[in-house]
Amino acid sequence: MSSTALASTATPAAAPAAVPAPAAYADELAAFAASLTTAAIPEAVRRHARLVLLDTVGAIVAGTRETEIAALAAALRAGSATAPAQLAFVLGTAGVAIELDEGCAPSRGHPGVHVVPALLAAMAAGHDADADTLLTALVAGYEVAARLGSATTFRDGIHPHGTWGACGAAAALGRLAGLPAPMIATAIRAAASLSVATDYQTVHAGALVRNAWSGMAGFAGTMAVELARAGFSAAADAPAGVFGRVLGTGFDRAAATDGLGHRWLICENYFKPYACCRHTHASVAALEQAVDGVAPDAIVAVRAFTYARAVAATGALRPQPTPLAAKFSLPYIVAARLLHGGLGDDAFREPVLSRRDIAALAERVTVADDPALSALFPGVRAARVEVDLADGSTRTAEAHGSHGDPQDPMSEDEVRAKFLRLAGPSLGADTAAVLADDVLTAAASPAITPAGLARQVTSLVT
Known part of the structure; x- marks a missing residue:
């Protein structure tokens, strides 16, 4: 039998199942x-x-x-x-x-x-x-x-x-x-x-x-x-x-x-409450629990344990840091939080950046990964801190996330207050307040429509 005849009498092959395109x-x-x-x-x-x-x-x-x-x-x-x-x-x-x-x-x-x-x-x-x-x-x-x-x-x-x-x-x-x-x-x-x-x-x-x-x-x-x-x-x-x-x-x-x-x-x-890398926030949250009621001069050393990604991104002490490098240095951030008292943007500028007491304390902050905490990432960003005090005692606290996370969200009032702090100096307090209310209520006022919002912001750089 010819190949042509054989082909004409063969049972047709079933069509392959449709496979979604990879892209x-x-x-x-x-x-x-x-x-x-x-x-x-x-x-x-x-x-x-x-x-x-x-x-x-x-x-x-x-x-x-x-x-x-x-x-x-x-x-x-x-x-x-x-x-x-x-x-x-x-x-x-x-x-x-x-x-x-x-x-x-x-x-x-x-x-x-x-x-x-x-x-x-x-x-x-x-x-x-x-x-x-x-x-x-x-x-x-x-x-x-x-x-x-x-x-x-x-x-x-x-x-x-x-x-x-x-x-x-x-x-x-x-x-x-x-x-x-x-x-x-x-x-x-x-x-x-x-x-x-x-x-x-x-x-x-x-x-x-x-x-x-x-x-x-x-x-x-x-x-x-x-x-x-x-x-x-x-x-x-x-x-x-x-x-x-x-x-x-x-x-x-x-x-x-x-x-x-x-x-x-x-x-x-x-939403970020601290002006530094997000990978440090859980450590800061744990620190704040551990040192509640403790005088800064009573702190001898701090050990921070967190997930491996945070250690890689922020674990190193950076001598004479620039503002950006300091925001990605957990030892500096811990020391600044304890001695400066807050982690707003001012904590990463002069004269705070060059304070010798902060630099000295940062030298006594160590950062290491904890496999158990790393296993929680990225679903949970967790940290544990151990704070050694001058009286020989150690205070320990652990945090799974930080304020501003979905499980501990900022309120609308907190987000609005943060906006007013950030935008007020440039736009003026009254304009910033009107803009905030307009965005949050979506009630486009004659003063600030979405296009007006865009012009308000871009006027600062054009």
Whole structure:
């Protein structure tokens, strides 16, 4: 029998089962962002999004008072500082300058400061939006960013700023502009391809270029949308390739969309009470319990035990630290908390930074990882401290998280008060109070609409 005849009488092979494309997660995220409506977001989520917006704006406004931010803004004004990408860059850089921007534990990073600056820049450049549209775009971008972060396992030594946050900025801007899902998907993929290589040694050296990483994410997210609009293409699996192979060691594609539209990661965020690296906060919370009622001069030594990631990021003592390096040095932070009395931004500036008594006590602070506490991370950021006193006794306390976490959240009044402290010196107390009330009530007043909010903030750097 001929081969032709044999083929014609054979039973046809069954069609292979459909297998989801590996890169389908990016399309799902884009479809979520494109189709998200105000009505689809639970009221509790919208309420929390307003807190994230207010807190992030406060951090940005405070950051604009930094000398280097003012100089950067002046340099860009000489060119075309009103271009949205450049403006997003300045605002995003300012937003992390004093280390008080919010973050999201499941993402292991800071979605808000990557998304909000891009939205403010777009509105300041002429894209008008009502309060519902702004909040919907914020939620869409935040969820995309946080989910990509939660799916990523970075290599040791990689900092999350300037990476997956760019994808969230692109998604937020796509939703703000009402772009179709395929175009937002391209923008998400393009933004991943524009990520920054973020070496943690830059942070430990106290080099301020680290602050520009979040600014670069706003720039990249803004440009990614323009690239998509112009017809540029991007690799279908770009986020997994860049975050999971180039910058990381793994990327869980399923985790990127698991519970999308039902589990809202924005409500699992934290607000920072201390102006230092989030990895130190549990140790500070434990310290405050251990030394309650103890005079600082009675303290001989402190031993902090925490999870391994916190030790790697913040465990070293840095002689003669810069403000940024001090914010990532748990020995300095412990000593400053005990002798200066607080961990506001002033604790990381002169003359506090050069105090000899703080330096001497920091030398007597040791930091080590505890495998039992490391096993709880990232779900729980825990620490235990042991404080040796001059009378020979030791006081011990353990904390699972810190104030501002979802399990111990800041109240709306606390977030508002934090905003007023950060924004009041630049905007004026009365204007800051009106702005805070407007954001939290979403009752757009004639004085401050969403576009007016954007102009208020961006006027500080344009």
